[in-house]
Amino acid sequence: MxxxxxxxxxxxxxxxxxxxxxxxxxxxxxxxxxxxxxxDQRVALWHLHAPVWWxxxxxxxxxxxxxxxxxxxGETLTGRA
Amino acid sequence: xxxxSPFVLAMASGSSPGSLLRLGFVDLIxxxxxxxxxxxxxxxxxRFTHTGEDFFLAGRKMTAWIAGLSFISANLSSLETMxxxxxxxxxxxxxxxxxxxxxxxxxxFLAIVMMPFYYICRTHSVPGYLKLRYxxxxxxxxxxxxxxxxxxxxxxxxxxxxxxLHLLLGWDMxxxxxxxxxTVAIYVALGGLLSAVFNEVLQFFLIxxxxxxxxxxxxxxxxGWRGMMEKIQEHxxxxxxxxxxADFTSLWRxxxxxxxxxxxxxxxxxxxxxxxxxxxxxxxxxFLQVQRVIVAKDLRSAQNGTIIGAFxxxxxxxxxxVPGLLGLAVLTNPxxxxxxxxxxxxxxxxxxxxxxxxVLPLLMSQYLGPGLLGLGVTAMxxxxxxxxxxxxxxxxxxxxYDVYQPLLRRNAEDHHYVMMGRWSSxxxxxxxxxxxxxxxxxxxxxxxxxxxxxxxxxxxxxVILMGMLWKRATPAGGFWxxxxxxxxxxxxxxxxxxxxxxxxxxxxxxxxxxxxVRVEQDSDGRWQRVIVERGELTLVNVPVxxxxxxxxxxxxxxxxxxxxGRRPLQLxxxxxxxxxxEHAAKFGVEGLPLQLRPGVTVxxxxxxxxxxxxxxxxxxxxxxxxxxxxxxxxxNMYSAWWSLVIGIMVxxxxxxxxxxxxxxxxxxxxxxxTTMPDEGPCPWYQKPVFWASVVTAILVAVNVVFW
Numbered sequence: 069m070x071x072x073x074x075x076x077x078x079x080x081x082x083x084x085x086x087x088x089x090x091x092x093x094x095x096x097x098x099x100x101x102x103x104x105x106x107x108d109q110r111v112a113l114w115h116l117h118a119p120v121w122w123x124x125x126x127x128x129x130x131x132x133x134x135x136x137x138x139x140x141x142g143e144t145l146t147g148r149a
Numbered sequence: 150x151x152x153x154s155p156f157v158l159a160m161a162s163g164s165s166p167g168s169l170l171r172l173g174f175v176d177l178i179x180x181x182x183x184x185x186x187x188x189x190x191x192x193x194x195x196r197f198t199h200t201g202e203d204f205f206l207a208g209r210k211m212t213a214w215i216a217g218l219s220f221i222s223a224n225l226s227s228l229e230t231m232x233x234x235x236x237x238x239x240x241x242x243x244x245x246x247x248x249x250x251x252x253x254x255x256x257x258f259l260a261i262v263m264m265p266f267y268y269i270c271r272t273h274s275v276p277g278y279l280k281l282r283y284x285x286x287x288x289x290x291x292x293x294x295x296x297x298x299x300x301x302x303x304x305x306x307x308x309x310x311x312x313x314l315h316l317l318l319g320w321d322m323x324x325x326x327x328x329x330x331x332t333v334a335i336y337v338a339l340g341g342l343l344s345a346v347f348n349e350v351l352q353f354f355l356i357x358x359x360x361x362x363x364x365x366x367x368x369x370x371x372x373g374w375r376g377m378m379e380k381i382q383e384h385x386x387x388x389x390x391x392x393x394x395a396d397f398t399s400l401w402r403x404x405x406x407x408x409x410x411x412x413x414x415x416x417x418x419x420x421x422x423x424x425x426x427x428x429x430x431x432x433x434x435x436f437l438q439v440q441r442v443i444v445a446k447d448l449r450s451a452q453n454g455t456i457i458g459a460f461x462x463x464x465x466x467x468x469x470x471v472p473g474l475l476g477l478a479v480l481t482n483p484x485x486x487x488x489x490x491x492x493x494x495x496x497x498x499x500x501x502x503x504x505x506x507x508v509l510p511l512l513m514s515q516y517l518g519p520g521l522l523g524l525g526v527t528a529m530x531x532x533x534x535x536x537x538x539x540x541x542x543x544x545x546x547x548x549x550y551d552v553y554q555p556l557l558r559r560n561a562e563d564h565h566y567v568m569m570g571r572w573s574s575x576x577x578x579x580x581x582x583x584x585x586x587x588x589x590x591x592x593x594x595x596x597x598x599x600x601x602x603x604x605x606x607x608x609x610x611x612v613i614l615m616g617m618l619w620k621r622a623t624p625a626g627g628f629w630x631x632x633x634x635x636x637x638x639x640x641x642x643x644x645x646x647x648x649x650x651x652x653x654x655x656x657x658x659x660x661x662x663x664x665x666v667r668v669e670q671d672s673d674g675r676w677q678r679v680i681v682e683r684g685e686l687t688l689v690n691v692p693v694x695x696x697x698x699x700x701x702x703x704x705x706x707x708x709x710x711x712x713x714g715r716r717p718l719q720l721x722x723x724x725x726x727x728x729x730x731e732h733a734a735k736f737g738v739e740g741l742p743l744q745l746r747p748g749v750t751v752x753x754x755x756x757x758x759x760x761x762x763x764x765x766x767x768x769x770x771x772x773x774x775x776x777x778x779x780x781x782x783x784x785n786m787y788s789a790w791w792s793l794v795i796g797i798m799v800x801x802x803x804x805x806x807x808x809x810x811x812x813x814x815x816x817x818x819x820x821x822x823t824t825m826p827d828e829g830p831c832p833w834y835q836k837p838v839f840w841a842s843v844v845t846a847i848l849v850a851v852n853v854v855f856w
Contacts, residue, residue, distance in 0.1 A: 075197075085354075089524060093179075110518075111515060112370060126358055145197065
């Protein structure tokens with residue numbers, strides 16, 4: 069495996085995906101909260117607004133991983149060398 | 150419910166139970182993004198895979214965390230999560246054994262005892278170890294069998310995925326198969342094991358992110374753990390009437406006998422069949438698993454990565470077993486009664502009732518709204534693709550190094566084998582697609598595939614174990630022990646499905662489409678009798694008087710007396726018309742009397758079989774599993790145990806009369822002749838033995854708490 073080249077750790081990809089997914093789910097949850105669907109189309113426990121807090125949690129974890137493992141010198145594909 | 154009472158439940162109108170999940174725009178974006186990212190990772194990693202070691206062994210650079218996450222992700226396919234959720238719905242807490250005694254001791258044994266031999270001998274595969282320890286014949290047998298089974302399992306995974314996505318989302322099956330499999334083919338062919346491993350790590354996070362909300366919301370809904378258990382006790386007799394006295398809420402206290410638990414197994418089968426034979430066979434010798442950890446950067450990372458895998462495996466019941474149990478507690482019909490799911494073999498399956506396999510998707514549809522549903526479906530697709538990629542990367546390695554190189558082209562350049570690895574990844578996927586389409590034609594093969602894997606891995610474990618622990622084991626002993634155990638497994642499987650002359654399958658009546666029927670009900674709405682007014686009926690193994698008057702109605706009892714006992718009549722009505730209302734309907738019932746009005750066309754068939762793969766002969770089951778009450782799961786576990794015993798015994802006996810290899814050829818392969826490498830001092834909290842002890846303590850505690 070070539071190690072001379074600047075490498076992007078797998079954790080960065082994971083952070084990015086979690087952040088984007090978290091953002092989309094959070095937006096979707098906020099939309100549902102502000103413009104509630106008809107009662108017969110709501111999922112069980114709708115009032116807990118799971119997409120809002122679950123999306124926010126994913127966004128925070130994703131942003132942390134993306135920042136912590138951002139492509140820079142000294143990183144390898146598997147994390148810090 | 151007594152054996153005499155028929156079970157009849159709701160009848161459905163319309164063409165099918167309908168698509169379970171409806172995706173919105175944001176869900177589709179989430180799913181589409183997943184495909185883009187896994188392909189991007191494959192393209193990015195291609196530049197780092199030039200040599201055979203890069204492509205087949207990910208450069209042997211993996212950290213313990215990546216090895217451990219990949220190890221468990223390759224196992225966490227959607228067949229596994231959906232299958233074991235269904236098991237938990239069917240068998241209650243016993244379903245969690247697959248994650249405790251059915252995995253953890255074996256994973257720890259791999260980490261502490263077997264990993265040093267795999268790692269130090271620098272083998273690239275499990276068949277490669279067989280070559281070093283026993284010679285070419287054992288390697289060839291293992292390599293060819295493993296390649297064949299890997300393709301079968303990968304094809305089965307594709308078939309199952311296409312079927313599930315079609316049933317849940319209404320997606321086109323061809324499209325599901327081709328899009329997912331070509332994506333896997335591209336990223337594995339580009340980046341080899343490196344790409345497979347890195348995508349498995351990503352898939353692990355997505356599977357958890359998409360699955361963990363279900364148990365969280367379900368437990369809130371059920372009123373916590375205690376509330377869920379109370380509801381299970383209340384609902385289980387309604388949902389599982391035939392195992393009314395069985396205990397669904399404990400791990401061990403219901404394993405005293407075969408009939409006190411819903412799995413129909415006893416403690417011996419669970420401990421020695423699942424806990425020793427199947428589990429050790431799968432975790433210690435299935436190359437799909439072992440490959441993920443032997444590519445760690447050093448022995449300590451390989452061992453710690455495996456132990457991280459054990460930790461993570463113990464967490465999986467949260468997203469698998471708990472949803473299955475929640476299915477028993479919180480899935481209800483609109484009128485508040487418990488929703489009854491049925492096995493795939495039930496006459497009502499897919500007609501009026503959802504099946505056990507639908508328990509996880511049903512919970513998804515109950516709790517996950519827009520966005521989260523896309524994440525849940527992505528988790529499901531990621532699970533299927535991680536399983537496929539795991540099989541294909543393992544196949545590419547074993548095919549290239551254990552079949553192609555020794556048997557077809559021995560002394561080529563390294564880049565030639567890398568090219569062969571890339572092409573065999575694509576070829577493996579194409580063969581898997583072929584297998585998936587074959588399963589469309591012969592779908593009943595699917596249920597035997599898992600058993601086929603047992604046929605192979607348990608014998609393999611027997612000979613590898615003897616090879617690692619006993620230096621006297623000879624090449625002939627290893628080969629014949631392996632072969633004898635495989636043949637014994639096949640023979641036991643055939644034996645329990647063999648019946649005496651004259652045995653007949655269950656009596657069945659099938660109404661032709663368009664037949665007109667009427668249903669007699671009592672004052673509570675319970676079905677009493679089905680009357681066929683017009684149409685056509687096929688009767689299998691149902692006696693009909695030869696001298697009956699065609700102008701008289703024909704009454705058929707709900708239970709048929711036969712030499713082998715009194716058996717319920719299955720009635721299948723997949724597309725009928727209800728008399729009087731002219732409404733289309735479909736239903737499946739068992740044990741209900743039937744009346745045929747004059748003019749109804751009757752076709753009578755008598756089928757006798759001496760071999761029936763879908764049925765178990767209780768007399769033969771007693772020989773294998775000690776009791777005629779043993780159910781299929783118990784019989785499989787006992788068969789695996791006997792296979793292990795036979796494999797070890799034949800290896801020992803043949804070894805005692807044949808010539809062993811000289812000790813100089815056994816260095817780094819056998820206990821007592823292997824020197825552990827000095828990897829320098831390390832603090833206590835990095836020592837594999839310490840963490841293995843912690844995992845063992847947690848395992849014991851969990852088993853005591855849920856005893």
